[in-house]
Amino acid sequence: MTFEGWLQIAIYLAVLTALTPLLGGYMARVYRGERVFLSPVLDPLERVTYRLLRVNPQARQDWKGYARTTLVFSLLFWIVLYVILRTQGIHPFNPEGFDSGTWDVSFNTVSSFISNTNWQFYGGETTLSYFSQMAGLAVQNFVSAAVGMAVLAAVIRGFASRGTAQLGNFWQDLTRTLLFILLPLSIVGTLILMSQGVVQTLAGSITYTTAQGFDQTLALGPAASQIAIKQLGTNGGGFFNVNSAFPFENPTGFSNFVEVLFILLIPAALTATFGRMVGNRRQGWALYAAMAVMLVVGIAVAYGAEQHGTPAQRDAQVATASADGTTGGNLEGKEQRFGITGSSMWAAITTAASNGSVNSAHDSYTGTGGAVPLVNMMTGEVIFGGVGSGLYGMLLFVLLAVFIAGLMVGRTPEYLGKKIEAREVKFVLIGTLYTALAVLVTTAIAIATKWGAPSIYNPAPQGFSETLYAYTSQGNNNGSAFAGYTGFVQPNAPGNVGAFGITFADLLGGVTMLAARFVPLLAALAVAGSLATKRVSPAGAGTFRTDTPTFVALLVFVIVIVAALTFFPALLLGPVVQALTDQLF
């Protein structure tokens, strides 16, 4: 571990913390319907959109109405995206002439993008046309992110409500998220990425003879515009198969910093949005602090573990020490320009948020280094988490922590002056425990039956880790992978001739992702709906404060205990075994 390495981590945290109140304040104004500096340009566009959609943005919805619109919209978009992928062969912008996807892989991919997971069983540059990427997947990058943020806005209104059951209007929140937040940030991001060398063209691939006379073919495409939103919207689905490890997706140390900053930018800033919308900024900072503490621990552990190197490396007498001119450490599956710091930071951050893009091969991480992304996801994606979904997931944990604190001191638990009672706690438990249950059950099915076996690549404990990672990732809408695990076989690459999906993995994963998205989403909306009409009691001397370091510590402990108790046995079987031994398998 080097000074330069820690410096990069410190700079990252400083920039993220500085941007949180700025962007958070801006987003609070957007969700309150106030004027912002982009209003002169975007207000007309917003009005036209409402007219085209034939919606009345003034109409208010209670939690059930809001939930219904969310579900109808998502279901219809699922169908449309499925049709796009299955009819790929007849669409324009297809210079490589790719055929349509198989039904099972398409099911998985569509479920993956609708649920903001972006799990990659598909191969970007070898199976998808530019049309599918732009008009199919990239649109979902925007929309699934915006749906999560819109629902969060509704949930926050429920927490902050003074008596009314109305949580806002889905169409208004969706439109304002897309036009005022995601689109402007994506344009800025695209420009930065293009300046660094990320490709953006409609031309097909080019083939040439290399300097020493070999043939090489460059896959190209409109990548920059898609990568900007894939990072910002905690989507993570790569334009190219190896995602942000590919130089055309992430060419420099600077582009790497921008991309990894974009992962947490919105999820972090939303804590400040929350603080402003409930009228107490300290409440937002308390959530930010709890998230940041867990993030930093993850980064430090992953960085240390990767610098230490792997058993395979030591067995083959490969150097692991850092020295003049080399980072040392475990560089298997890592790019020179990112090194150990840039790679391990990314691994911790992309799994803390439910982004799931990768700039290195997680499957080749050390046992301990690979456990960090797993544990991050197992918290239920609340260490910043997905845009919107991370914070509403975190709010469920907050209520759980408040509830436990209430039990300990024998008082009726309250949050923001509202009593937490049986009905809310039931929904909280559904929201917080459902994903853990789903992960364990699906992993068990995949391990215990013969159908799970064809997906596994590595032998012994790593094979188990791959399966556990796959269903943890899909069951928490992350989308990163121990990528040896596959649901798609492509014997005659490039082009999808002769390719077929592993139906079991595609279907189980697809269903897992959809449920993992919508069960907590509905639970959070239900809690918000229930809190919305409650009276606010003034804070007194006996009130348990939720904006203090004590509460931050309690919240972290509750999250760690829920995740640790649930998953510890599973972790023992995979990553922990490998971390404890130098034996090769």
Place this chain on the structure above:
Amino acid sequence: MRRELISSVLAIVVFTILLGLAYPLVMTGVGQVVWPNKADGSQVERDGKVVGSRLIGQEFEGPRYFHSRPSVTGYSANVTYFNNLGPNNNELSDLFRDNLAGYLRRERRYTPGLRPADVPPDAVQTAASGVDPHISEANARIQARRVAQVRGLSLDRVLELVDENTDGRGLGVLGEPGVNVLELNLAIDAEAA
């Protein structure tokens, strides 16, 4: 319910046109005008013919050139995948062993006494993308001795070229420095010609 269905369909159409077509196509236009070379993949030409991209590693063999990092994908830039072997995997250890032995065999003639501990890991371990355009500076300095002797150039001059073709950290702090193998080899060719 019917109103929601209608609005949903309209929203899908409107947002697909705005975000799926207008946004990427406008961005493509901007990229093609402002950064035409970068938007098309940073292609590098020699004698008017494209020989590679400065961002994409390619294969070099024999004693006359600096070698890129090992690749399990055959340096493919259109079918990319990770090696994906786990940290305790036997095959991975074998792969490292082979790569390390090959590196030592190649360089020891020009760097007598080169030990395994002197070889930086990037020279032995495969990159994530399979087309990492860079090698570490330590790796380049070892190879420089070979290239200098085979090409009849002074070691100092070759090390100078290594420095000139090193991409530093972003803004001086972000990422790790790396030596761009393709650009370095083209510079060596020009120098030796």
